[in-house]
Amino acid sequence: MxxxxxxxxxxxxxxxxxxxxxxxxxxxxxxxxxxxxxxxxxxxxxxxDGRDGIVELLRERIAQRIDITALDIRPWDAALMTWARSYRAAFAAHPRAIPMLMTSPVRAPRVLEQYERAVTLLLEAGFPLPDVMPVIVALENLVLGSALDLAAPETMWEIADDAATPRLAEALDAIGDNRADRAFELALEGFLRHARHMLDTQAQA
Structure with missing residues (x-):
């Protein structure tokens, strides 16, 4: 045959x-x-290469959907904002993979390339070397937490008696649509504002 x-x-x-x-x-x-x-x-x-090799293949597959060209944008904060949104969208499509990938060391060459470019972006912007990885990891924590939030039920707080928690009930009624997206954008802007402050403080030192 x-x-x-x-x-x-x-x-x-x-x-x-x-x-x-x-x-x-x-x-x-x-x-x-x-x-x-x-x-x-x-x-x-x-x-x-065993189970760990499959984990890295999964990491590469999901990371293929992240727009790595976002890290070529200037200024640096616009690059991080665009990259973060793309990163979130890629992992939001596979939220159940997040805990597994977050607890396994990153080895995939294509994924390491993204980190290399992110590190280069921040160094060129003027961030001190000891601050670079904390900035990237903090952004990842924000992104992946929000990706998990996108997979959560739209209503995360179930109130049986409005009289027991009236302020909470009012706040939930007022939240409107796209709770997860609004929360992500709020957190992302806060993160970038603080990162800009770090950079300004460094420049003034």
Whole structure:
């Protein structure tokens, strides 16, 4: 028999299958991937560097949706704002992957390239080297927390008796639509305002 035109197994199919499982249940195992693809577990290991390798493939797949060209924008704060919005949108599409990726070291070369460009952006803007990673990590915390918030129910506070918490009830009634988006933009502007202040303080020192 001739060889099949399409390989039965490759890294793309493994990544797609792993992401489908993570989107459904928040985790995956290599045997689950193998069963879904109709192959032996050992066959999966022929294409990837174990479970950690699959995690990094997932990180790369999700990060492909982040607009890395945003980091070429100037000034630096406009670049971070655009990058943050794109970063949030990419992870909001796969919120159940966030806890897994946040607790696993970043090794994927394409993802490390984004960090390299973000570090370069901040250094060129004048941030001291010791402040660069805290600024990036703080922005990531904001972005990923908001991506999880987008996956939450629109109504997160259920009040059985308005009389018991009248101010809260009024505030919830007044919030309107797009709660998560409004909260994200508020937090992002606050973050950037503080980062600008850090930079101004450094310049005056």
């Amino acid at each position: 001739g060889r099949p035109r399409t390989p039965l197994l490759d890294r793309e199919r493994i990544t797609t299958t792993a992401l489908e499982i993570v989107d459904a249940q928040g985790e995956f195992s290599v045997p689950q991937i193998a069963r879904r693809l109709g192959v032996q577990t050992g066959s999966v290991y022929h294409h990837v």
